[in-house]
Amino acid sequence: MKRVEVKLDLTNVAPLLDVLKSASDALSTRLALPLEVSALDADSLEQWNADLIESQNEDIAALLKLFNRDFFSEEVVAFDEDNADAVIRACSALKLYLFREYLSDLSEEDFETNEVIFDVLTENQQKPYLTFMFLDTLQKVIMRHLNDLVVDD
Amino acid sequence: MATPSPFPTTTPETKTVLTPRWRVVFLNDAISRMTYVVLVLRKVFGFNETQATAHMREAHERGRTILWVGPRERAEAYVFTLRQWHLNSILEPDETG
Numbered sequence: 001m002k003r004v005e006v007k008l009d010l011t012n013v014a015p016l017l018d019v020l021k022s023a024s025d026a027l028s029t030r031l032a033l034p035l036e037v038s039a040l041d042a043d044s045l046e047q048w049n050a051d052l053i054e055s056q057n058e059d060i061a062a063l064l065k066l067f068n069r070d071f072f073s074e075e076v077v078a079f080d081e082d083n084a085d086a087v088i089r090a091c092s093a094l095k096l097y098l099f100r101e102y103l104s105d106l107s108e109e110d111f112e113t114n115e116v117i118f119d120v121l122t123e124n125q126q127k128p129y130l131t132f133m134f135l136d137t138l139q140k141v142i143m144r145h146l147n148d149l150v151v152d153d
Numbered sequence: 154m155a156t157p158s159p160f161p162t163t164t165p166e167t168k169t170v171l172t173p174r175w176r177v178v179f180l181n182d183a184i185s186r187m188t189y190v191v192l193v194l195r196k197v198f199g200f201n202e203t204q205a206t207a208h209m210r211e212a213h214e215r216g217r218t219i220l221w222v223g224p225r226e227r228a229e230a231y232v233f234t235l236r237q238w239h240l241n242s243i244l245e246p247d248e249t250g
Contacts, residue, residue, distance in 0.1 A: 032239055037232060039175075039244040048233060055237050092185065092239040099184050108183040136186070143192055 003080040004145040006138075010075045017067055019131040023097050024060045031056060032096040056093050063090035077138075084146045091139040095132055102128035174247040175228035177221040181212040182241050193238045194220065197231065222247050 035049050066077040066087070079087060102125050121129055179194075187209055194205040198220060211218040220242070221231055228244050235242040 031236075033236065033241060035236065037243050039246075040229075048236075052233075052236055088189070089238055092189065096184055096239055139189065140186070143188060 001080050002146065003078055004142070005076050005078045006141055007076055008071075010072065013067075013134065014072075016127065016131045016134055019098075019127050020064065020067075020094065023094050023101075023131075024064060026101075027060060027093060027097055028057060029053065032093040032100075056089075059086040059090040060093060062086035063094070079142050079146055081146070084142050088139050088142050091135040095135050095139075098128045098132045098135075103132060172224055174222050175225045176219050176245050176247045177228050177231045177235070178217050178243050178245055179208065179212050179220050179235065180217050180241040180243065181215075185240060187213070190240065193235070193240055197234050197238070 031049065031052055035045060035052065037045070037048070040048065062083050063086070065083075071077060118126065118129070179190075190209045190212070191202065191205040194200050194208055195202065198205075200208070208218045208220060221228065225244075232242045232244050
């Protein structure tokens, strides 16, 4: 089984874990991407919403599991075919939440070019922004190294 | 002279009833990385890299792209799966058929 280990700097990542935890708490009962599918009737919407929240919670739990006791001693997180899909989906859910809650006044181009000037962010935006970029990087690393697991050609 | 049949004659008539078709439409969003969108489209629809990239670009430039057209049940399953991957997608009737 292909496995990728990523060494993270605890001093940089630890402060972001609080943001991750509070975002995951906020998302425990709602979707990061609100369900707007007008072709569905009310009953179906309710069922989909419940099922998607359950799926989202499972994915976020897989992400948070990376930052367990071993992470604090070894500063390493590991990905393989068992958790890769869930973790990259969780990264997307949490990025969406952080963007909508804290960063929506930044432009799309800022994110695409990574040209957000940190100093112009308000104090309330700085940690969410760093957490957003951390999740974005984590997602890219998994996609780059486990692409053959994520996409079955 | 042939004896007339006691049964009324009928001419079989075949009617094709088309099942309504539905579109799976992906709507562009500001957050998802292009590489992520391409990866998800390949994974969910089995597109190759070129097809997935073309859809991603169309969504990015026009705001939306039609990913698939077919029976409603399967279209719903695709939209549900895309939403599990947090890609904004909707279901709409295909009025071209």
